[in-house]
Amino acid sequence: MKLFVGIDVSSQDMKACIMGPDGETLGSPIVQNNLTGASYLRDQIMHFAKKLMPQDIQIGLESTSVYSWHPAMFFHEDQGLQGFHTKVYTINPKLIKKFKEAYVDLDKNDHIDAWIIADRLRFGRLPLTSVMQEQYIALQRLTRMRYHLVHNLTREKQYFLQHLFYKCSSFTTEVESSVFGNAILELLLEQYSLDEIGSMNVDELAHFLQEKARNRFADAECIARSIQKAARSSYRLSKCVEDSIDILLATSIESIRSITKQIKELDKAISKVLDGIPNTLQTIPGIGPVYCAGILAELGSIERFKDQASVAKYAGLVWSKHQSGKFQAEETKMIRSGNRYLRFYLVEAANSVKRFDDEFHAYYQKKYQEVPKHKHKRALVLTARKLVRLVDALLRNDQIYTPRRKVNN
Incomplete structure (x- = not known):
C-alpha cells in the first residue's frame, strides 16, 4: 500500500492533497510556503502514515522555478518521512497539464491541481525527476548562472557590433583582429572621431595597440594600417549622432568586461565544487571543467537513470516518430521537452570533442554529408547524441576514456 501526496506550490502557499491507495482524499491542508508551513504539512502526512502504515510515501510537486525547491529538499531530507521510504518527485508541469486534460468533468477549485498531482503519482510510470543530492544542486546553481551570463554576453556583443557599424561601417570587413580584444576596445574608449583615427601617425597608433595588447600582436603596424583604412572608407556621422554612439559603445564595453569578469569568477567557483565530485568525464579530449560541470550538474547521480536512452530523453536529444502502417517518415523533429541546460552543455561539449577526437x-x-540542408546543426546534435552514450558509460562504470585503436590494413 502506498500513500500519495500532491502539492501545488506557489511563492506564498502550498495546497496539498493527501491521497490513499484507492484514490480517496484523506486530507487537503493549505499551508504557507515556508519552514513552519512545511513542518505542519509534514506532521499531517506523518499522521496518516502512522494510521495506514503504507509501504512507502510518494510526494509530488510541479517543478515551478525556485518555489518548489525548498519544499522538495525539506521533505526529501526529513528523517521521519524517510522512515516510511518516502520518495519526492519534482514533475514537469507539461506532464501534469496533459494528465489533467484527460479529466473532462472536474470542478474548478483551489485543490484541484494538488489532487491531479496526487492522482498522477497514483497512476505510476513516473519520469525520473527525483531530488538530486546537495552537491549537484550547488553545482547546478553555478552552471546555470554561467549559462545565463554567457547568453547575456552574446547578446551584449551583438549590440556592440551594431553600434560599431554605426561608428565605423567598414571596421569588421577591413580589420582582421578581433574587435573584442583589449587593444581595439581601448581604442574605441578613447572616442576618437574617424577623421582623427585616419590622420594619426601609423607608428603612434601601432605603439598604442601593441601596448594595450601587451605585445601580443605579431604585426601591430599592419593592424594599425587596416584600422585607418576602415576609418577612411566608412560613412560619416553628424557630431550629435557620433557622440551618442560613442557613449553606447563605451557602455557596451563596460558591460562586456563586467560579464566576462563574472564568468571567470564563476569558473573558479565551479572548479572548486567540481573537485568534490569524483568523475571521469574530463578524460574525454575536449571536455574541460566547465562542460564537465554543466553535464554533471544537470544529471546528478547517473544511477537516477535507467540507461543512456533515458539520459538522452531527459536532455531532449531524441526525435519523435511518425509511422502509420508501412509508412515511416524519414524526416522527424526533435522533441521540444527535455532539460535545455543539459542539452546546451552536451551540444557545446560535442562541438569541442569533435575537434580533438578522431x-x-x-x-x-x-x-554532415548525409543531408543537403541544416548540415552543421543536424550533424552536431547527432554527435551530441553519440556523446550521451559515452558519458553514460564512463559515469556508470567509473571508467576513463580510451580512444578506439586504429587498425591498419
Whole structure:
C-alpha cells in the first residue's frame, strides 16, 4: 500500500492533497510556503502514515522555478518521512497539464491541481525527476548562472557590433583582429572621431595597440594600417549622432568586461565544487571543467537513470516518430521537452570533442554529408547524441576514456 501526496506550490502557499491507495482524499491542508508551513504539512502526512502504515510515501510537486525547491529538499531530507521510504518527485508541469486534460468533468477549485498531482503519482510510470543530492544542486546553481551570463554576453556583443557599424561601417570587413580584444576596445574608449583615427601617425597608433595588447600582436603596424583604412572608407556621422554612439559603445564595453569578469569568477567557483565530485568525464579530449560541470550538474547521480536512452530523453536529444502502417517518415523533429541546460552543455561539449577526437570528428563529417540542408546543426546534435552514450558509460562504470585503436590494413 502506498500513500500519495500532491502539492501545488506557489511563492506564498502550498495546497496539498493527501491521497490513499484507492484514490480517496484523506486530507487537503493549505499551508504557507515556508519552514513552519512545511513542518505542519509534514506532521499531517506523518499522521496518516502512522494510521495506514503504507509501504512507502510518494510526494509530488510541479517543478515551478525556485518555489518548489525548498519544499522538495525539506521533505526529501526529513528523517521521519524517510522512515516510511518516502520518495519526492519534482514533475514537469507539461506532464501534469496533459494528465489533467484527460479529466473532462472536474470542478474548478483551489485543490484541484494538488489532487491531479496526487492522482498522477497514483497512476505510476513516473519520469525520473527525483531530488538530486546537495552537491549537484550547488553545482547546478553555478552552471546555470554561467549559462545565463554567457547568453547575456552574446547578446551584449551583438549590440556592440551594431553600434560599431554605426561608428565605423567598414571596421569588421577591413580589420582582421578581433574587435573584442583589449587593444581595439581601448581604442574605441578613447572616442576618437574617424577623421582623427585616419590622420594619426601609423607608428603612434601601432605603439598604442601593441601596448594595450601587451605585445601580443605579431604585426601591430599592419593592424594599425587596416584600422585607418576602415576609418577612411566608412560613412560619416553628424557630431550629435557620433557622440551618442560613442557613449553606447563605451557602455557596451563596460558591460562586456563586467560579464566576462563574472564568468571567470564563476569558473573558479565551479572548479572548486567540481573537485568534490569524483568523475571521469574530463578524460574525454575536449571536455574541460566547465562542460564537465554543466553535464554533471544537470544529471546528478547517473544511477537516477535507467540507461543512456533515458539520459538522452531527459536532455531532449531524441526525435519523435511518425509511422502509420508501412509508412515511416524519414524526416522527424526533435522533441521540444527535455532539460535545455543539459542539452546546451552536451551540444557545446560535442562541438569541442569533435575537434580533438578522431572518432567523433569522423562521425560528425559522416552526418554532415548525409543531408543537403541544416548540415552543421543536424550533424552536431547527432554527435551530441553519440556523446550521451559515452558519458553514460564512463559515469556508470567509473571508467576513463580510451580512444578506439586504429587498425591498419
